[in-house]
Amino acid sequence: MSDPHILIVDDEPSLLAVLEPVIGAAGxxxxxxxxxxxxxxxxxxxxxxxxxxxxxLPDLDGKALLAQIRRTSALPVxxxxxxxxxxxxxxxxxxxxxxxxxKPFEIGELMARVRAALRRRxxxxxxxxxxxxxxxxxxxxxxxxxxxxxxxxxxxKEFSLLTALAASAGQxxxxxxxxxxxxxxxxxxxxxLRVYIGLLRQKIEADPSDPRLxxxxxxxxxxxxxx
Amino acid sequence: MTVPARLFAVSDLRFRLSxxxxxxxxxxxxLSFVVAFGANDLLGEVxxxxxxxxxxxxxxxTSGLAAAILAAFAAFLLYNFYLAEPVLTFRLATGRDIAPLxxxxxxxxxxxxxxxxxxxxxxxIRDSNRRLASLLAVSEALQGAASLDxxxxxxSAIAAEQLTVRLALHRWRAGESDCTLTRAVCGGGAxxxxxxxxxxxxxxGGDGPIGALVFQDLPASREEEDFxxxxxxxxxxxxxxxxxxxxxxxxxxxxxxxxxxxxLFSSISHDFRTPLTAISASASSLIAYRAQLDEETSxxxxxxxxxxxxRLNRFTANLLExxxxxxxxxxxxxxxxxxxxxxxAAVQQVRPRAGSRRFLxxxxxxxxxxxxxxxxxxLVLVNVLENxxxxxxxxxxxSIAAQPAPDGCRIAIEDEGLGIPxxxxxxxxDRFYRVPRAEASPQGSGLxxxxxKGFVEAxxxxxxxxxxxxxxxxxxxxxxxxxxxAATR
Numbered sequence: 001m002s003d004p005h006i007l008i009v010d011d012e013p014s015l016l017a018v019l020e021p022v023i024g025a026a027g028x029x030x031x032x033x034x035x036x037x038x039x040x041x042x043x044x045x046x047x048x049x050x051x052x053x054x055x056x057l058p059d060l061d062g063k064a065l066l067a068q069i070r071r072t073s074a075l076p077v078x079x080x081x082x083x084x085x086x087x088x089x090x091x092x093x094x095x096x097x098x099x100x101x102x103k104p105f106e107i108g109e110l111m112a113r114v115r116a117a118l119r120r121r122x123x124x125x126x127x128x129x130x131x132x133x134x135x136x137x138x139x140x141x142x143x144x145x146x147x148x149x150x151x152x153x154x155x156x157k158e159f160s161l162l163t164a165l166a167a168s169a170g171q172x173x174x175x176x177x178x179x180x181x182x183x184x185x186x187x188x189x190x191x192x193l194r195v196y197i198g199l200l201r202q203k204i205e206a207d208p209s210d211p212r213l214x215x216x217x218x219x220x221x222x223x224x225x226x227x
Numbered sequence: 228m229t230v231p232a233r234l235f236a237v238s239d240l241r242f243r244l245s246x247x248x249x250x251x252x253x254x255x256x257x258l259s260f261v262v263a264f265g266a267n268d269l270l271g272e273v274x275x276x277x278x279x280x281x282x283x284x285x286x287x288x289t290s291g292l293a294a295a296i297l298a299a300f301a302a303f304l305l306y307n308f309y310l311a312e313p314v315l316t317f318r319l320a321t322g323r324d325i326a327p328l329x330x331x332x333x334x335x336x337x338x339x340x341x342x343x344x345x346x347x348x349x350x351x352i353r354d355s356n357r358r359l360a361s362l363l364a365v366s367e368a369l370q371g372a373a374s375l376d377x378x379x380x381x382x383s384a385i386a387a388e389q390l391t392v393r394l395a396l397h398r399w400r401a402g403e404s405d406c407t408l409t410r411a412v413c414g415g416g417a418x419x420x421x422x423x424x425x426x427x428x429x430x431x432g433g434d435g436p437i438g439a440l441v442f443q444d445l446p447a448s449r450e451e452e453d454f455x456x457x458x459x460x461x462x463x464x465x466x467x468x469x470x471x472x473x474x475x476x477x478x479x480x481x482x483x484x485x486x487x488x489x490x491l492f493s494s495i496s497h498d499f500r501t502p503l504t505a506i507s508a509s510a511s512s513l514i515a516y517r518a519q520l521d522e523e524t525s526x527x528x529x530x531x532x533x534x535x536x537x538r539l540n541r542f543t544a545n546l547l548e549x550x551x552x553x554x555x556x557x558x559x560x561x562x563x564x565x566x567x568x569x570x571x572a573a574v575q576q577v578r579p580r581a582g583s584r585r586f587l588x589x590x591x592x593x594x595x596x597x598x599x600x601x602x603x604x605x606l607v608l609v610n611v612l613e614n615x616x617x618x619x620x621x622x623x624x625x626s627i628a629a630q631p632a633p634d635g636c637r638i639a640i641e642d643e644g645l646g647i648p649x650x651x652x653x654x655x656x657d658r659f660y661r662v663p664r665a666e667a668s669p670q671g672s673g674l675x676x677x678x679x680k681g682f683v684e685a686x687x688x689x690x691x692x693x694x695x696x697x698x699x700x701x702x703x704x705x706x707x708x709x710x711x712x713a714a715t716r
Contacts, residue, residue: 012505014501014505014534015501015508017505017527017531018508018512018531021520021527021528022508022520022528025512025519025521026519056497082496082497082500103501104508105504106507106508107511
């Protein structure tokens with residue numbers, strides 16, 4: 001299998017000049033584009049395995065480009081953006097982004113997200129239905145959750161939420177998506193969600209007050225650690 | 228004749244009689260007496276008396292109650308003296324003669340009163356119609372007022388045309404007024420408040436008193452007082468409306484300032500995070516992948532850290548400028564500025580970054596002045612000039628011309644650079660918008676023109692781009708600012 005191919009779309013030449021050799025040195029093939037037009041051309045030329053997408057592009061809003069990509073492709077897309085507003089992140093995630101990284105970032109954080117997204121993709125393609133992180137094992141097919149050797153008893157709602165988080169393990173899942181998974185309605189109160197996440201932490205975390213597996217992304221959603 | 232009706236010129240008591248009415252009454256009385264006297268032989272005493280009664284009624288109908296009573300009294304005397312037996316005395320011959328005389332007098336008086344009252348009613352209706360009409364005119368004049376000055380003008384016109392008393396409008400601001408009566412009436416006293424020679428009406432706004440309308444003489448009648456009360460009410464409404472309009476304008480200005488601030492903060496965070504991202508990515512890469520990175524790449528990363536630190540430093544300097552500008556000066560402090568002088572200062576400021584580009588100044592316009600904040604105005608010009616420098620070739624010419632425009636001053640800054648595609652002419656003023664170009668072309672922060680637009684609009688002007696400027700190339704930025712008189716009005 002050849003090295004994974006990553007397309008970086010960012011209008012900052014200085015950042016591209018840093019990311020290109022570094023991500024290349026980390027064992028990936030890298031293509032860059034400085035605007036939406038270049039990104040679409042690169043996509044048509046050699047489809048990458050993952051896209052790192054900046055939201056502030058000169059010719060088209062990053063969210064609009066994302067929508068355009070999503071019409072034809074289910075490629076993993078990680079948004080990198082200097083916009084720290086929660087609403088922007090949520091809009092991008094709900095618009096089909098797999099994850100996001102805030103600027104400025106450390107390269108280790110970015111690469112961890114890249115690996116998580118690529119692994120998720122591989123698991124989806126291989127129809128892997130078992131998730132593992134530390135002591136925790138979630139067998140989606142058998143609807144079985146175990147912590148070490150002990151079976152964890154979950155209510156149906158808790159199980160739905162954990163399933164939704166495990167299906168995007170390592171990536172953020174928005175409140176909206178979790179509400180849809182647990183209650184079937186995105187309009188349900190996020191307060192319920194908080195309560196159920198608390199219950200889940202009681203059952204799967206070694207120390208529920210210092211969660212290591214089920215992490216909060218304040219204002220955006222929750223993330224199940226990629227293990 | 229259209230002499231302006233003095234509504235309250237005379238007492239409103241209806242026992243009034245003008246000279247013309249008195250003459251008319253006397254004429255009617257004389258005529259009816261002549262007829263009655265002449266026809267006495269033919270009609271007899273009773274017939275003559277009826278002719279006189281007719282005359283009294285006519286006098287009452289034409290000249291009002293006072294005329295009727297006057298006519299009735301005069302007719303009684305005339306009848307008694309000339310017609311009733313014994314003639315030419317006020318004595319009465321027999322008890323029998325008294326009866327018709329009493330009946331006649333009662334008839335005459337009643338008829339006169341009725342006719343007069345009718346006449347008075349008609350007159351009072353006409354008066355009240357006239358009052359209504361003038362109140363309507365007053366109300367229209369006041370409601371059409373757009374400013375405090377307009378209201379004061381309308382009030383003095385009303386005072387001149389319709390009132391016998393002089394009036395003055397006093398504002399009540401923050402519990403202060405230079406007028407004693409206003410202080411009393413707005414400070415919780417009853418309204419209207421009378422002194423020996425003036426009357427003050429409190430003008431109530433939405434939250435408490437906003438002023439007082441003071442009349443320098445006391446009203447001459449109840450109707451006039453009613454009119455003054457109505458005038459005070461209408462004035463209060465007009466004042467409240469003008470105050471509200473002012474508040475709306477203020478809150479719009481505040482919203483615009485707020486937008487500008489948001490734009491600024493958002494720009495700042497973008498300008499800081501961009502170099503920070505490159506620095507952080509470079510440094511963390513050197514830590515995490517040192518072993519995998521070749522010497523050249525490591526050097527490149529270190530170089531980029533230094534370059535981006537430089538960039539960060541420049542942004543910090545700019546930021547300091549902007550915050551100095553912002554400190555307490557938004558909304559903008561305006562002063563009268565010579566346009567030529569400002570252009571000169573801005574060119575001076577950008578020259579170090581202009582390379583070998585030439586600056587071509589248009590014809591001098593020494594009289595051209597705008598009302599603006601000096602720092603803002605200079606920043607606008609500098610931003611536009613820097614934009615022209617960034618997107619034009621070294622050695623090309625940048626021309627700057629200022630000239631009077633119909634309602635302000637027009638400044639045109641023109642470069643010989645790449646130009647802006649038609650579909651981007653509006654968007655170049657959007658924050659972070661940069662016309663898409665080949666990779667090698669220079670990159671600005673995408674903020675210069677957005678900030679220029681924000682500031683020009685804060686100064687009450689407008690800015691737009693034209694491209695190509697001439698010969699199929701270049702960009703012309705046109706700034707329109709109101710002239711001094713227009714801006715300070």
